[in-house]
Amino acid sequence: MEPASPKILGVDVYYVATLLSACAAAAVMFAMYLALSVRDPMTKRVKALNDRREQLKAGITASTSKRRAKLVQKNETADRLRGILSSLKVLQDEQVKVAQQKLLQAGIRKKEWAVAVIFGRMALPIVIGGFMLLYVYGLDAFPTWGPLKKYGLVAVTFIMSYKAPDIYLKNKITKRSQAIQKGLPDALDLLVICAEAGLTVDAAFHRVAKELGKAYPELGEECALTAIELGFLTDRRQAFENLAHRVALDAVKGVVTTMIQTEKYGTPLASALRVLSAEFRNERMMRAEEKAARLPAIMTVPLILFILPVLFVVILGPAACSISDAFSGGGPGS
Numbered sequence: 001m002e003p004a005s006p007k008i009l010g011v012d013v014y015y016v017a018t019l020l021s022a023c024a025a026a027a028v029m030f031a032m033y034l035a036l037s038v039r040d041p042m043t044k045r046v047k048a049l050n051d052r053r054e055q056l057k058a059g060i061t062a063s064t065s066k067r068r069a070k071l072v073q074k075n076e077t078a079d080r081l082r083g084i085l086s087s088l089k090v091l092q093d094e095q096v097k098v099a100q101q102k103l104l105q106a107g108i109r110k111k112e113w114a115v116a117v118i119f120g121r122m123a124l125p126i127v128i129g130g131f132m133l134l135y136v137y138g139l140d141a142f143p144t145w146g147p148l149k150k151y152g153l154v155a156v157t158f159i160m161s162y163k164a165p166d167i168y169l170k171n172k173i174t175k176r177s178q179a180i181q182k183g184l185p186d187a188l189d190l191l192v193i194c195a196e197a198g199l200t201v202d203a204a205f206h207r208v209a210k211e212l213g214k215a216y217p218e219l220g221e222e223c224a225l226t227a228i229e230l231g232f233l234t235d236r237r238q239a240f241e242n243l244a245h246r247v248a249l250d251a252v253k254g255v256v257t258t259m260i261q262t263e264k265y266g267t268p269l270a271s272a273l274r275v276l277s278a279e280f281r282n283e284r285m286m287r288a289e290e291k292a293a294r295l296p297a298i299m300t301v302p303l304i305l306f307i308l309p310v311l312f313v314v315i316l317g318p319a320a321c322s323i324s325d326a327f328s329g330g331g332p333g334s
Helices: 013-036 043-061 065-071 076-088 093-105 113-138 147-196 201-212 217-232 236-246 250-265 269-328
Strands: none
Touching: 093 113, 093 147, 093 236, 113 147, 147 201, 147 217, 147 250, 147 269, 201 217, 217 236, 236 250, 250 269
16 A cells, blocks of 8 residues: 655645745746747847838938839738728727827837727627626626626726726836837947947937947937938937837936937037936936835735744744643753
8 A cells, every 4th residue: 555645734845845846947947948048139120120110211202102102011901901990980090090109108019900909999898898797797707796796807807907007008118218219328429439439419319229229229219210210310309209109207208308409409419418318327326226225115014924934933843842842841851
């Protein structure tokens, strides 16, 4: 007869150990896959920049509508969604513009996806909310719940389904803005060096994109796209305004305003950028100090819940065992 496996709180120890070993092995394999499949973060971004360059070339050099039709491809799915929304009279130009700006700020260059975002706001509540409505009331999935709980679950499902596209875009915009903000002081320092070396503005932006592209891919992409637009657009101010339109940061808007003023009034670019760089570095240091000041308050709860109990067990455990043995008469002198 085989001995029974040990159990803790009714759970088989061998089964849990096997399961944890399998999870650890899967995590190791996944980590090895990530380490071996590292890709250049600028590959897809360079392809998008080349597409943007071809679009600008098409807008300048194309003389007939046939050549433009060959260079600018239409998205049939977006056209179908636009037709559906237009037939339902729920598509507004202002909504499309706002969605397109959010897509640009999230790093998504395809403007036709704005129609998909608006369509998702309408379709997701119908699909997910309708499924939850059928699941709760039609199938009576929660018979012990009261009417208020059921209504609350269905209402939250409808609201979250409607807000899901906006929440997704907002998260991507926040992450991308934070990534750009980290490298902005270094980019301004490099712009100052390029300006003092005698490079033009578009050449300086191209140099910044080349030097900082791998360390800060998002910032490198924006600088490269700005350099391309400065070289192809007839109005250089429009290129700077496009940069402020694509990045949801007040710091970038300040840089754009400085660039426009230097282009308009002929003021020294290096000195203005040097002042902005110093201000951004001070802001970054203040944010780091703020996070460091919040750290003791944040660590209080984990310290009380996880660290102190283990410390008490390690310190008082042997003493408690000795006292228990002494009272039970099982000490070393018995």
